[in-house]
Amino acid sequence: MARQKSALGRGLSSLIEKRDEPGRVEILELDPASIFSGTEQPREYFDEKEIEALCESIDKHGILMPLIVSGNSDGNYTLVTGERRLRAARKLGLKRVPAIQKEFKGGVALEVALIENIQRQNLNPVEKARGFQRLIEDFTYTQEEVGRVLGKSRVYITNSLRLLALPDEIIRGLIEGKISEGHARALLMITDRAAQISLFYRVVSEEMTVRDVENHARGMTEVKKDKKSSGKxxxxxxxxxxxxxxxxxxxxxxxxxxxxxxxxxxxxxxxxxxxxxxx
Incomplete structure (x- = not known):
């Protein structure tokens, strides 16, 4: 699939600018019910407390940043960016939300929206990693290209993708904030999945630090090496x-x-x- 490289990774300005009318952007007032979430949304977990806080902010100040949408043939719209704002608006029962309509060719809308959403600071590590994975699998990016577009090193992308190899229990704990990304990376030092899960539950129950987990994982690895060497x-x-x-x-x-x-x-x-x- 051809990539619109010039528009990727440049932030919201690349989505809303109109080259024929510099500085002028038409803001639409749309019914939230006419806007549907797109498949490019990498966020899977929405913290209700964060949504509530956003509701309070919108109720007091309004929606300060318009949603970005693309038009559908049935007269409705597909959301490109602004999922949390849209959810908060629906929760508040707002009849209209500010939005900017931007049309893309082919599947470029999905690609641009995915990159824009990955750049959000409030995605959890698993959502980011799955976003990287989608760029690689759905849009044939290499890890190096993903890093270049998002301003990250290839090593950062590689290490993020490794998180997806963890057992489901640990991935769920990472999504829910029970452990940090540092904890998860330390657990990756252990190759035995049962041992990973066992240590994960200890991390949660004993509130172990990342350094504790690293030391424990390193110790388990050394013991395994010693046993293997002794056996030989x-x-x-x-x-x-x-x-x-x-x-x-x-x-x-x-x-x-x-x-x-x-x-x-x-x-x-x-x-x-x-x-x-x-x-």
């Missing part, structure tokens, strides 16, 4: 002892569920000698 030493020693007793090459390997001992022989006589040893 045991198998190597066993190979050596059997090879000396049987006068042939011996291999000892351990899989997830079972192990294997391979004893080499070069003749029937060797085989009889080996069998005689075990008898």
């Amino acid at each position: 030493k045991v198998y190597h020693e066993l190979e050596k002892r059997l090879a000396e007793r049987l006068s042939t090459n011996v291999s000892v390997t351990k899989g997830k569920r079972k192990g294997r001992i391979v004893i080499e022989f070069t003749s029937e006589e060797d085989l009889h000698n080996i069998l005689g040893y075990f008898n």
Whole structure:
């Protein structure tokens, strides 16, 4: 899909400017019931307390920043940006909301709206990561291109996407604010999902700091490495002892569920000698 690069990542000004009439933007007064949320909205979790606070602000000062919408063929509108303002307006029972209509070609509206919404500071880490993922999957962006458009490094985008690999319980806790993004990144240091979930519940119940989680995760990783290293030493020693007793090459390997001992022989006589040893 062709990208309108010049309009992406430049903020609301790129959505509302009219090049033929500099400084002049037509503000519409629309019925909230005629505006429908678009699929490009990355926000999944809306804090009711935040909506209530926004309602109080709108009730007192009005909607200071117009919504951005695009027109539909049925006379209604699709929301590009302003989901929280629209929800608050509906909750207050407002009959009209200020809006700016902006038309885009093809699927560019979805692309622009998604980027504009990702740039909002109040998205949680999971919503941002899923927004990055949509740009990559739906609009064929590379991680580097996502970072360039949003003013982030490729490493930042990569680390954000890694959050989506966490178990559902942890992702839900991150969305609900039970843990911070720092906690989540520390939990990613653990490769075992059951251990991740177990430590997550400890983080919530014991109010562990990010440093606590990092130290705990690092300790679990070191223990796992030590056990693996210790196991290899045991198998190597066993190979050596059997090879000396049987006068042939011996291999000892351990899989997830079972192990294997391979004893080499070069003749029937060797085989009889080996069998005689075990008898």
